[in-house]
Amino acid sequence: MGEEVTDALLESASSALENAELCFGEGKFDATVREAILAIENAANAFVISLGGTYVASHYEYRRAMRVVAQRRWRAALRRPAFKKMLRIADLTEFSVNSRCPISVVKGEIRIREKPTREKAEKFLKGARYFLKNATRYINEYKSSR
Numbered sequence: 001m002g003e004e005v006t007d008a009l010l011e012s013a014s015s016a017l018e019n020a021e022l023c024f025g026e027g028k029f030d031a032t033v034r035e036a037i038l039a040i041e042n043a044a045n046a047f048v049i050s051l052g053g054t055y056v057a058s059h060y061e062y063r064r065a066m067r068v069v070a071q072r073r074w075r076a077a078l079r080r081p082a083f084k085k086m087l088r089i090a091d092l093t094e095f096s097v098n099s100r101c102p103i104s105v106v107k108g109e110i111r112i113r114e115k116p117t118r119e120k121a122e123k124f125l126k127g128a129r130y131f132l133k134n135a136t137r138y139i140n141e142y143k144s145s146r
Contacts, residue, residue: 013042029121
């Protein structure tokens with residue numbers, strides 16, 4: 001069952017990344033960021049579940065969950081530069097989480113958030129590409145080592 005869940009999450013991540021690419025090409029930077037974040041979230045959950053962890057529902061927990069399952073099941077991954085970069089990408093910032101809603105509340109004050117620029121959207125898109133590519137590679141490597 002875990003492998004089916006992992007495959008479904010990776011497929012969803014891949015689809016979200018394709019959507020992000022299309023949105024970026026059309027100049028829809030809000031949608032690019034949302035889809036890129038979805039790709040990262042699904043790929044992070046696929047990684048966590050493939051190593052025996054449980055589904056992560058909180059945007060702020062992906063980095064911690066990935067580190068914890070790697071410490072328990074695959075310590076060698078912790079030393080790899082690509083994995084360290086994945087952890088940085090998985091640490092979804094407040095901006096990325098807030099990209100789902102046009103407002104935020106800061107100290108009780110409602111604020112309209114800034115729309116992402118082309119550069120910001122491209123940064124998220126590049127991060128999602130990198131993350132999905134490496135998450136897939138690590139998942140396959142881990143599966144083949146068992």
